[in-house]
Amino acid sequence: MHEYPITRRIIEIAGEYAKDNGASEVKVINLVVGDYCGYVASSIELYFELIAEGTPCEHAKLHIERVVPKLRCTGCGQLFVRKPFTFECPLCKGEGTPTEIGQEFYIKSIEVQDLNKP
């Protein structure tokens, strides 16, 4: 349920950047969401249209790039996706520790109309 305020924040940030760049409308928002960041991508999508209404993001396409979390093996250094109920490395059976991969939650970019193009 905490996707609601965070979706509002996404729309706010995108709007601010569009304004700073002289654009009245945001065409695309490129958002990166790791599966361990605590926010559910589909919930953000659900709220987006509702909150974007009447803002510069009203007609924007929300493009969400999801990131699958990866662990790093303390033995062989390999990055791997964990299986449920284990942190074991599939290559060397060593122990995996958490990495930042999968905890991302940021706006990568927005796309606005290029006024210099005919």
Next chain:
Amino acid sequence: MSENKEIEIMQSVYDKNDQVAAKIKASLTENGIFAVNVMGAPGAGKTTSLIQLIKRLQEVTAYVIEGDIEADFDTKTLQSLGVKAIQINTGGACHLDSPLIGQAVEDLHISNGVLFIENIGNLVCPAEFMIGEHAKMLISTVTEGSDKPYKYPLAFEKADIILLNKCDLLPYVDFDEDFFMKGVRALNKTAPVIKVSGKTGEGYEKAAEWIMEKIKKQQ
């Protein structure tokens, strides 16, 4: 051909929460407060553990901010024991965030001591938000089962100290301590894991010592 131009942003959407959290932490530090974010599932014994800890932290003044969706039972319990406690009701929100704490800290007028911020009973969201704390304390229990680190990894990863509560019930439940510890250590190499019992008071001495050490280090 696309008529769009791309504007790079690369900005975290957590930014506002994290900025406020950093401000709260700095202000608490300046006022001699060591703040602990207390996390755990509903019924893990967060308030009971705070009572046990505060009893053993007589050298310092203890303050509590109680977070609940509704009601103020825990705050009343703490106040009846002479603890300076205030209630935050989130009215549905599943975690505390830093603007809420900022206001509560202002209302409490605190200095020199330890501040426990009891988060909403939830093993997921509280681990994701900084609220100005110096340390995160996770309260897990033997009754929840030994698979919790595997199911809720973030809470175990972010914890600075883990209390394993309800240890008096160990003979009656199927809790695989080795499996639990293996999971904890895969996620978190440093946090001490202390077996406690809110019922008997066992183990809290050690947890209180850990907190006292941190307070002294900060002074």
